[in-house]
Amino acid sequence: MPRFALKIEYQGTPFYGWQRQKTLPSVQQAIEDALLKIDPTNKGIAAAGRTDAGVHATGQVAHCDLARHWDSFRLAEALNYHLKPNPIAIVNAAPVADNFHARFWALERRYMYRLISRRAPLTFEAGRIWRVPHLLSRDAMQEGANYLLGKHDFTTFRSTLCQAPSPVRTLDELTVEEIPLADGTEFRFHVRARAFLHNQVRSFVGTLERVGGGSWAPIDVKTALETRRRDVCGPVAPSQGLYLREVCYETDPFAGHTAGESNEGTP
Template identity: 65%
Template sequence: MPRYALLIEYDGGPFAGWQRQADAPSVQGAIEAALRKLEPDAPTIAAAGRTDAGVHALAQVATVDLRRDWTPFRLSEALNHHLRPDPVAIRAVAIVPSDFHARFSAKERRYLFRLIVRRAPLTIERGRMWQVRQSLDVEAMREGARHLLGRHDFTTFRSVACQSDSPVRTLDRLEITEHPRDDGTEFRFDVRARSFLHNQVRSFVGTLERVGAGAWQPEDVAKALEARDRAACGPVCPPQGLYLAGVSYDQDIFAAS
């Protein structure tokens, strides 16, 4: 039974998250329904990360075992046909070894968060970015972000509902770039680690926005981290600016796709 890896892009707006749910639409449910149009007994799929409601993906990865020997091109074309009109696309398919797992084989996960400072309400990009109205000091946010890099107990920056056994993680990158636009200024947060806790990235961004707005000082981020107390966290920002931007493995499994 061959194993396939799927490279997936989706708009998280219409979904209650990645994970299949009995009474709400999910990305996993949409893909599994498409797979069962091809193979009625197709099993469940495993993803590199479970994104929350409203969170998007540019390059989610999932694995599935199928009975038929599909060429990657034919499988991606067939799935995309059956996924319409859901805002989910299979960008590529790769045949992978039987011991490859989208989640457990991952070496790094990359998230992008988009925030825009703009007065007028968003229209075209509504649901794609978090909009704030006050100006932000990017250097202050960068200074605050530096306190989060490295290996720490991130209890302060994880949801109380987080099911991970340990709050300890190693944050490899939290880079903030500033992009002036005709209608305002966009800030992009590039966040990378091997694995993340539930709501960790949104907790980071919500806290750093407070630093950029001047409500917090950069050193307050270090104090919050050291507190190891969820109550010490800044506000958790909304999900619509968050994207799962990529997952890395020992090899580029989609290089030949």
């Protein structure tokens, strides 16, 4: 059975996370239902990571086995047709090795968190960014973020429900970008690591927002990290600002498969 990798974009607001639920809508179920429309024998998909309820993705990767070979373009087109009207899109598809695994072969996961400082409520961006009504200091947040880089026991910054056997992770990047807007300021937190703990990125951002607003000093982040106590963490930032931006592999599974172009010529 040929195996395909899928690059997936979704707006997480209507879903209770990636993982299939018994009675609640999930991204995984929507895609698996679409797969069954084109391959009634399909056994489902496996993703590079499970996003929580309300979290978005621009570069989720999953793999699936199909009963027959498909042209990559036509596979994406067929799935996108059956995914309507869900806010989910297959932005690329590619055949991969039979032993390719979207999760276990991943070398790095890249997340972005969007936060906006502005007094007015959100309209067009509601559900896609966290709004705070007060000013924030990018420099202070970056100084606090720097204490989190490297290999640490991140017990302070993981959910008490986290099932990972170890709280030790290596954080490769936590960069705070400031984007001036006409009606406020957007901050984007760019985060890279091989793997993350449950709620780790949102715990980082919630804590750094306290630093940016002046409630915490940057050095307080280091102190909180070293206590290894969840109860000293800042608040967990809301899910609507978090995006799974990219999953990286030793070899890009989509190299040579340009989104929007058929391998068989004009459709």
